[in-house]
Amino acid sequence: MGHASGKNYINEEPGLLSWFTSLDHKRIAILYFVSIMFFFLVGGIMALLLRLELFAVNSAPNVGNILKNGDVYNQVLTYHGAVMVFMVIVPGIPAILGNFFLPLQIGAKDVAFPRLNLASWYIFMLGAALAVITFFVAKVDTGWTFYTPYSIRTGGAVVMMVVAAFIMGMSSIVTGLNFIVTVHKLRAPGMSMFRIPLFTWAIYSTAIIQVLATPVLGITLLLLAMERTFGVGIFDPKLGGDPVLFQHFFWFYSHPAVYIMILPAMGVISELITTYSKKTIFGYTAIAFSSIGIAAVSFFVWGHHMFVSGQSEIAGIVFSFLTMLVGVPTAIKMFNWLATLYKGSIEFTAPMLYALGFLFLFAIGGVTGIMLAVTAIDVHFHDTYFVVAHFHYVMVGGTLMAIMGGFFHWFPKMFGKMYSEVGARWSWVFIFIGFNVTFFPQFILGAKGMPRRYFDYVPEYETLNRVSTVGSWLITIGFLIGLYVIVQGLRKGKQAPDNPWGSKTLEWQTSSPPIMHNFDHDPVVTAGPYEYK
Amino acid sequence: MLLMNKAMAGSFMPEQGTQIAKQVDNLYGFLLVVSFISCAILIGGMIYFVLKYKRKSAHDKTAYITHDTRLEVLWSAIPLIIFLVVFAWGWVLYHDMRKMPENALEIMVMGRQWSWTAEYKNGVKSSEIVVPVGKDVKLILGSEDVIHSFFVPSFRIKQDAVPGRYTSLWFNATKLGEFHVFCTEYCGTSHAAMITRLKVVTQEEFDKWLIEESEVGLLPIAERGAKYFQTRACASCHNVDNPAAKIGPSLYQRWGKEAHLSNGTTVPFDENYVRESMMLPQAQLAAGFSAPSPMPSYQGQLSESELAAIIEYIKGLN
Ligand code: HEM
Ligand SMILES: [Cu+2]
Numbered sequence: 063m064g065h066a067s068g069k070n071y072i073n074e075e076p077g078l079l080s081w082f083t084s085l086d087h088k089r090i091a092i093l094y095f096v097s098i099m100f101f102f103l104v105g106g107i108m109a110l111l112l113r114l115e116l117f118a119v120n121s122a123p124n125v126g127n128i129l130k131n132g133d134v135y136n137q138v139l140t141y142h143g144a145v146m147v148f149m150v151i152v153p154g155i156p157a158i159l160g161n162f163f164l165p166l167q168i169g170a171k172d173v174a175f176p177r178l179n180l181a182s183w184y185i186f187m188l189g190a191a192l193a194v195i196t197f198f199v200a201k202v203d204t205g206w207t208f209y210t211p212y213s214i215r216t217g218g219a220v221v222m223m224v225v226a227a228f229i230m231g232m233s234s235i236v237t238g239l240n241f242i243v244t245v246h247k248l249r250a251p252g253m254s255m256f257r258i259p260l261f262t263w264a265i266y267s268t269a270i271i272q273v274l275a276t277p278v279l280g281i282t283l284l285l286l287a288m289e290r291t292f293g294v295g296i297f298d299p300k301l302g303g304d305p306v307l308f309q310h311f312f313w314f315y316s317h318p319a320v321y322i323m324i325l326p327a328m329g330v331i332s333e334l335i336t337t338y339s340k341k342t343i344f345g346y347t348a349i350a351f352s353s354i355g356i357a358a359v360s361f362f363v364w365g366h367h368m369f370v371s372g373q374s375e376i377a378g379i380v381f382s383f384l385t386m387l388v389g390v391p392t393a394i395k396m397f398n399w400l401a402t403l404y405k406g407s408i409e410f411t412a413p414m415l416y417a418l419g420f421l422f423l424f425a426i427g428g429v430t431g432i433m434l435a436v437t438a439i440d441v442h443f444h445d446t447y448f449v450v451a452h453f454h455y456v457m458v459g460g461t462l463m464a465i466m467g468g469f470f471h472w473f474p475k476m477f478g479k480m481y482s483e484v485g486a487r488w489s490w491v492f493i494f495i496g497f498n499v500t501f502f503p504q505f506i507l508g509a510k511g512m513p514r515r516y517f518d519y520v521p522e523y524e525t526l527n528r529v530s531t532v533g534s535w536l537i538t539i540g541f542l543i544g545l546y547v548i549v550q551g552l553r554k555g556k557q558a559p560d561n562p563w564g565s566k567t568l569e570w571q572t573s574s575p576p577i578m579h580n581f582d583h584d585p586v587v588t589a590g591p592y593e594y595k
Numbered sequence: 596m597l598l599m600n601k602a603m604a605g606s607f608m609p610e611q612g613t614q615i616a617k618q619v620d621n622l623y624g625f626l627l628v629v630s631f632i633s634c635a636i637l638i639g640g641m642i643y644f645v646l647k648y649k650r651k652s653a654h655d656k657t658a659y660i661t662h663d664t665r666l667e668v669l670w671s672a673i674p675l676i677i678f679l680v681v682f683a684w685g686w687v688l689y690h691d692m693r694k695m696p697e698n699a700l701e702i703m704v705m706g707r708q709w710s711w712t713a714e715y716k717n718g719v720k721s722s723e724i725v726v727p728v729g730k731d732v733k734l735i736l737g738s739e740d741v742i743h744s745f746f747v748p749s750f751r752i753k754q755d756a757v758p759g760r761y762t763s764l765w766f767n768a769t770k771l772g773e774f775h776v777f778c779t780e781y782c783g784t785s786h787a788a789m790i791t792r793l794k795v796v797t798q799e800e801f802d803k804w805l806i807e808e809s810e811v812g813l814l815p816i817a818e819r820g821a822k823y824f825q826t827r828a829c830a831s832c833h834n835v836d837n838p839a840a841k842i843g844p845s846l847y848q849r850w851g852k853e854a855h856l857s858n859g860t861t862v863p864f865d866e867n868y869v870r871e872s873m874m875l876p877q878a879q880l881a882a883g884f885s886a887p888s889p890m891p892s893y894q895g896q897l898s899e900s901e902l903a904a905i906i907e908y909i910k911g912l913n
Contacts, residue, residue: 209781211741433626441689518787
C-alpha cells in the first residue's frame with residue numbers, strides 16, 4: 063500500500079502555488095476538477111431558478127414570478143445553457159478523468175505535451191472568466207445557440223461572450239491534440255491499439271472530434287462577432303446576409319459536440335460495467351469501432367436540427383436518414399453492455415448504481431432521439447419541451463451519471479482515500495429518482511405542444527410543470543449528499559488500497575494515489591485490458 | 596397493436612385538428628410501442644441480469660465471453676431495419692406536409708416581436724388567424740425582424756418565419772374551433788407571449804367575417820377602435836373590463852384620471868399619454884412594471900386614423 067517512500071503526486075511538491083505551475087497531468091486534472099465543479103454549481107443554481115419560475119403560471123399571485131420578467135428569465139436561461147454546455151459537460155470527462163487516467167491507462171508517465179496541458183487549463187479559465195464577466199457587465203440573452211439575426215440585434219455583451227466561447231474552444235482543441243499524440247506515441251511496451259482500455263478509446267475518439275469540429279465553431283463565432291461590430295453582412299438579412307447559414311455552421315460543430323459530451327461517458331460506463339461484474343467486456347472491438355464510427359458519422363447529421371428552418375425537403379430526408387445510421391452503433395453499445403452483465407458477478411457499489419442508472423436513462427434518451435430523427439414527428443416536437451427532455455436525458459442522464467459514477471470509481475485512486483458507500487448510494491437514489499421526476503413530465507409537456515424557452519405558459523401545462531419543479535429539488539438534495547460524501551471522504555476517508563475493486567486496467571497497478579511519474583517501473587503489457595478469468 | 600397505438604398517442608397529444616395530425620399520431624403511436632418494447636428489453640434485461648448474477652462471494656467465477664458474431668450481426672441488423680422503417684414512414688408523411696396544394700386559400704402571415712399579423716387577399720389584417728373548415732389553406736410566412744416559428748400543436752405543423760425570405764406551410768382543418776398558435780423560435784423578451792388563436796369557422800361564417808372586417812372603415816370611430824384593439828393584439832396584454840393587470844396594465848376606467856409612472860411621477864391619462872405609450876413604450880413605464888417593457892412599438896404600424904380610433908375606444912371604457 064502506498065509508495066515505499068510515502069511520496070505521491072499530491073504531497074511531492076508542497077504549497078498551493080506549486081499546483082498552479084505543475085506540469086503533472088494528475089494535478090492538472092485536479093485543477094480542472096475544482097473549476098468545473100464550481101461552474102456546475104453556478105449552472106445548477108440557475109437551473110433551480112428557471113424551474114422555480116416555471117412552478118406556476120405568472121398570473122398566480124406570489125408564486126411563479128420569481129424572475130420578474132421575460133428578460134431576466136431569458137438571461138438566466140442563456141447562462142444556464144452556456145455554462146452547462148461550454149464549461150461543464152464538454153470539458154468535464156476529458157479534462158478531468160481523461161487527463162488523470164488516459165496516461166495511466168496506457169502506461170505513460172504523462173501526456174505528450176505537459177506544458178501545453180497546463181496552458182490549456184489557463185486558456186480554459188481565461189475563456190470562462192470572460193464569460194463570467196459578461197454576466198456582470200451586460201447580461202447576454204441570446205440562448206447558448208446564439209441564433210442570428212437575434213444575436214446581432216439584441217443588447218448585452220454578446221461579442222465578449224462569443225469570444226469567451228471561442229477561447230474555451232481553443233482549450234478544447236489543444237487538449238484533444240495532446241490526447242491524440244499521447245495515445246499514438248506514449249503507449250507502454252506491449253500496449254497495442256487493441257489492448258487500450260475502452261475509456262481511453264472513447265477519449266481518443268472524442269479528441270478527434272474536438273480537433274476537427276471545434277475550429278468550425280471558432281470561425282462561426284468570430285464571424286458573428288464581426289457581424290456585430292462591423293456589420294459585414296454575412297448573417298444579417300438586412301445587409302443581404304443569410305441568418306439560416308449561421309444555423310448550418312453552428313450545428314456543424316454542435317452536433318458532433320453532443321458526441322464530445324457523450325462518448326467519454328460511454329467510455330466510463332464500459333470500465334464500470336466490466337469492473338463491477340468482474341467480467342471481460344463483451345465485444346471490445348465492436349465498442350471501440352462504434353466509437354470511431356459515431357465520431358465519423360456525427361459530422362453529417364447536423365441538419366436534423368433544422369427540419370423546419372426552411373431547408374429543402376431533400377436535405378431534411380438525407381439528414382434524417384444519416385441520423386438513423388448513427389443510431390445503430392449507439393444501439394450496439396447498449397447491447398454490448400447488457401451482454402457483459404450476463405453471467406457476471408455483479409456488485410452494487412455506488413459507481414455501479416450510477417452505471418446502471420446510465421443504461422436506464424440512456425435507453426430512454428436514445429429511443430426519443432430516434433423519434434426526433436423521424437422528419438414528420440420532429441416537425442411537431444422541434445423546439446418544444448420534448449426536445450428539452452430528450453437532451454437532458456442524454457446529457458444529464460447520460461454524461462452526468464457517468465461523471466458521478468466514474469468519479470466515485472476512481473476516487474480511491476485519485477485521492478488515496480475511500481468514500482462512504484452508504485452516502486454515495488443515497489446520493490444516487492435522489493439524483494436518479496429526482497431526474498426522472500424532473501424530466502419525464504417534460505416529454506408529455508412537449509408532446510402536448512409546450513414550446514421551450516418560455517418563461518410563462520398557458521394554464522393547461524401547469525400541473526406537469528409543478529411536478530417537474532419538485533423533481534429539481536430532489537436532484538439538488540442528491541447532489542448535496544454527493545458533495546458531502548466527497549468532502550467527508552477527503553477529510554476522514556480510510557486509506558485506500560491500490561486496487562480496491564479488483565480492476566485489471568493499468569491505473570490500478572500503481573499506488574493510490576499514484577506517484578509523481580505514475581509507475582515505479584515502466585509497465586510491460588502482455589494481455590488485453592479486461593482479463594477477468 | 597393498432598388500437599394500442601391509438602390509445603397511447605391520443606392520450607399524450609393535443610386534439611387532432613387535421614388529417615395530417617391523425618397520420619402523425621399513428622406514426623407516433625407506432626414509435627411509442629416500439630420504443631416501449633425496446634426499453635422493456637434493454638431495461639428489463641438489465642434488471643433481470645443484475646438480479647440473477649448478483650455477486651455471491653468475492654471468489655465468484657464469471658464466464659469469459661469476448662464476442663459472438665451471430666448475436667452482434669443480429670442486434671445491429673434489427674435496429675437498422677426498424678430505423679429504416681420509421682425513417683421511410685416519416686419521409687412519406689413529411690412529403691405530404693411539404694407539398695403545397697394547388698388552389699389553396701393563401702394568407703400572408705407576418706411575425707414580428709412579439710405578435711403575428713395575418714393579411715388576407717382583400718386587404719383585411721388580423722392578429723387572429725381565421726380560416727374556413729375543410730379547405731386547403733396555405734400560409735406564406737415572413738418576419739419583420741428576427742426568426743420566429745409558427746406552430747399549431749393541434750395541427751402538428753410548424754415552420755420557421757425567417758426575415759429576408761418567405762417560407763410556407765399548408766393545412767386543411769377538419770375541426771371547428773379555436774386552436775393555440777405558439778412562436779417556437781426564441782425571439783427575445785416576450786417570446787412566451789407571442790401566442791395567438793387560430794379560429795376554424797364554416798365557409799359561410801368565414802365569408803361573412805372577411806366582408807365585415809373589410810368594412811370596418813365604415814363603422815363609427817369607437818367601434819373601429821374596438822376592432823383594432825383586438826386585431827392589433829392590444830387585447831392580448833391589456834384588460835378592458837376589469838382593473839387587474841395582465842402582461843400590461845389594465846385600461847379599464849383609466850381615462851382622465853392620473854397615470855402613475857414607475858419613476859414616481861404622475862401624468863394625466865390623456866390622448867398624448869396613450870399616444871406616447873404606443874409609439875415609444877419604453878419612454879414612460881407604468882408603476883409596478885420593470886424595464887424593459889415587453890410592449891412592441893406601434894410606430895409605423897398604425898395609421899393616424901387607426902390611432903385616433905383606438906384612443907376613442909379607450910375613452911369609452913369609463
Ligand atoms: C449537466 C447538467 C445540465 C446540462 C448540461 C443542461 C443543459 C441545458 C441546455 C443546453 C439547455 C438549453 C438552453 C437553451 O434552450 O438555450 C437547458 C435548458 C434548461 N435546463 Fe438544463 N442542463 C443541465 C441540468 C439541468 C437541471 C439539473 C435542471 C433542472 C433541475 C435543468 C433545467 C433546465 C431548464 C428549466 C431549461 C430551460 C428550458 C427552456 O426554457 O427551454 N437543467 N439545459
Ligand atoms: Cu444533433
